[in-house]
Amino acid sequence: MKKALYNEFYKGRHAYVWAIPLAFICITILWQIFCNQKLTSEQLAYGYTYLLYQFPIMNSLMMPLMIAVLASRLCDMEIKGDTIKQLYTLQSRKAFYDSKFFHEAFFLLLFVIGECAIICLCGTIYHYTDNLNMTAFGQFGAVTFVVGLVILMLQHFLSLRFTNQILPLIIGLAGSFLGLFAMFLPHTVSRWIIYSYFAEFQTAKMYWDANTREMWFTPLSFPYVKFVLLLILGVALFIISQKIFAKREV
Amino acid sequence: MNTIIRTKGLCKSYHQKAAVKDLDLTVEQGSIYGFLGPNGAGKSTTMKMLLGLAKPSAGAIQIFGKTMNAKNRISILGNTGSLIESPSYYGHLTGEENLKLLASMKQVPEAQVEEVLSVVHLNGAKDKKATYYSFGMKQRLGLAGALLGNPSLLLLDEPTNGLDPAGIQEMRSLICTLPQRFGMTVLVSSHLLSEIDQMATHVGILDQGELLFQDSLSALHESSRPNLRIHTTNDKKASLIFKQMGFAPSYENQSLVLDSLSDARLFEVGKQLYAQEIGILRIAEDEASLEDIFLKLTGRSLS
Known part of the structure; x- marks a missing residue:
């Protein structure tokens, strides 16, 4: 697997794949520069909490698209160059499927680390007065990566399955909108929409009083059982998609 | 002589339609x-x-004396190079990088990359991105990749497809040198009879999934006996004489066509014609081309 992963990174030379998470990180930075202008002392007092509330919502919108582009970029090089039939004579289908997925996951991890860094940097640059809750911060990072991985599993499968990358990209784009709008749907509906799971695991809940124009947050207990179930779903999805892919003749 | 590939009762069906039969x-x-076979x-x-890219519906495959299965497929194919249908390459990588990647996958020293590049005459273009290669260059890059690691067996599926005449000639001569130069066994497919005629030592003719003929190329040519074309001063009268002698002549392109004759029978024919005062103007042996042989075997011409 180590060798297969090394080869995947070699394939990524001159492909500028790193530019994809970097572009989305830049969007996030610009968004934060815009949001952090002229903060009041009350706003500074819930600075970190607000970011841990806001980032999952942003991720619901941005990450499905980013993941779709990422998977498509890395899988399309195999499709364009008609390399799969050659690769299958050199490595097992499973090794190919797994190493490509882990390569994509590496860039997803870079994005998650980038987001975490932005949260820390915002606190330092804008002098938030509250303390960063490290448990909630860790939960945010873990959720962003794990939900991202589950979506990546789907996009990875679709991008390798279809020779035309338009369909996986459309699904990714639709996922972005679905993820955002699912937050306005009843929970019985939104629970079936994986793209909304970034917000599903939010560590804080926001309250807004329209009369006093006051905003405050209450911490939410982390749904560990749901998180473990998501992990199990992810692993099951990966194994199923891997088996379907391995059975396919080229 | 060792058998490198042996298949037994190999079948493949797609949607209950047989693509390969027994x-x-x-x-x-x-x-x-x-x-050899039509499209x-x-x-x-x-x-x-043979490469494990498609699963046989029935039958067995033996390569290097080992029966191939899902478990040993990769280890068996480790000593095999292949070029199936179109060449495989990463367009954003240079030719050299493409080969270095393959060398890493095949666990072959990178030094071999230079060697195979010179074999396929791609040294001059090794730093160019593969996407800017012409089709012929891509095909040569594919062949270079297949040659990496000096495999004992090379499987080339229509390697001259899409090449210009010069490229075809170059690819052909390159393939012809492989067994002597590197001790390789080559299985090359083509729908062009002339191509196989110029390259192969052995031939297998496949039509509608069935193997119609399999032997050495010389055996194939021997099995198709040449016709004899005779043009005389009086073909009509000569035809009657031939019939009396027990032949079944046909008349084509202003000459009588007879099945191949032994020297003694031909001498007899000459004597009879001379006795009837019929002069022989032209006599020629019609070597059957592979096209004719294919027509004879399949009952239809090659597309």
């Missing part, structure tokens, strides 16, 4: 086995099954 293929070591005959499907 194929018993035997490829001997050091040979260039020409796999859709099942050549690529067979090659894909």
Whole structure:
């Protein structure tokens, strides 16, 4: 697997794949520069909490698209160059499927680390007065990566399955909108929409009083059982998609 | 001579339609086995099954004396190079990088990259991105990749497809040198009879998934006996004489065509014609081309 992963990174030379998470990180930075202008002392007092509330919502919108582009970029090089039939004579289908997925996951991890860094940097640059809750911060990072991985599993499968990358990209784009709008749907509906799971695991809940124009947050207990179930779903999805892919003749 | 590839009762069906039927293929070591057949005959499907890219519906495959299965497939194919249908390459990588990647996958020293680049005459373009290569160059890059690691067996599916005449000639001569130069066994498919005629030492003719003929190329040519064309001063009268002698002549292009004759029978024919005062103006042996042989075997011409 180590060798297969090394080869995947070699394939990524001159492909500028790193530019994809970097572009989305830049969007996030610009968004934060815009949001952090002229903060009041009350706003500074819930600075970190607000970011841990806001980032999952942003991720619901941005990450499905980013993941779709990422998977498509890395899988399309195999499709364009008609390399799969050659690769299958050199490595097992499973090794190919797994190493490509882990390569994509590496860039997803870079994005998650980038987001975490932005949260820390915002606190330092804008002098938030509250303390960063490290448990909630860790939960945010873990959720962003794990939900991202589950979506990546789907996009990875679709991008390798279809020779035309338009369909996986459309699904990714639709996922972005679905993820955002699912937050306005009843929970019985939104629970079936994986793209909304970034917000599903939010560590804080926001309250807004329209009369006093006051905003405050209450911490939410982390749904560990749901998180473990998501992990199990992810692993099951990966194994199923891997088996379907391995059975396919080229 | 060792058998490098042996298939037994190999079958492949797609949606209950047989693409390959009961194929018993035997490829001997050091040979260039020409796999001949029209488009859709099942050549690529067979090659894909040999490489484990398609699963046989029935039958067994033995490569290097080992029966291939899902577990030992990769280790068996480690000593095999292939070029199936179109060349495989990463367009954003240079030719050299493409080969370095393959060398890493095949666990072959990177130094071999230079060697195979010179074999396929791509040294001058090694730093160019593969996407800017012409089709012929991509095909040569594919062949270079297949040659990496000096495999004992090379499977080439229509390697001259899409090449210009010069490229075809170059690819052909390159393939012809492989057994002597590197001790490789080559299985090359083509729908072009002339191509196989110029490259192969052995030939297998496949049509509609069935193997119609399999032997050495010389045996194929021997099995198709040449016709004799005779043009005389009086073909009509000569035809009657031939019939009296027990032949069944036909008349084509202003000459009488007879099946191949032994020297003694031909001497007899000459004597009879001379006795009847019929002069022989032209006599020629009509060597049957592969096209004729294919027509004879399949009952239809090659597309």
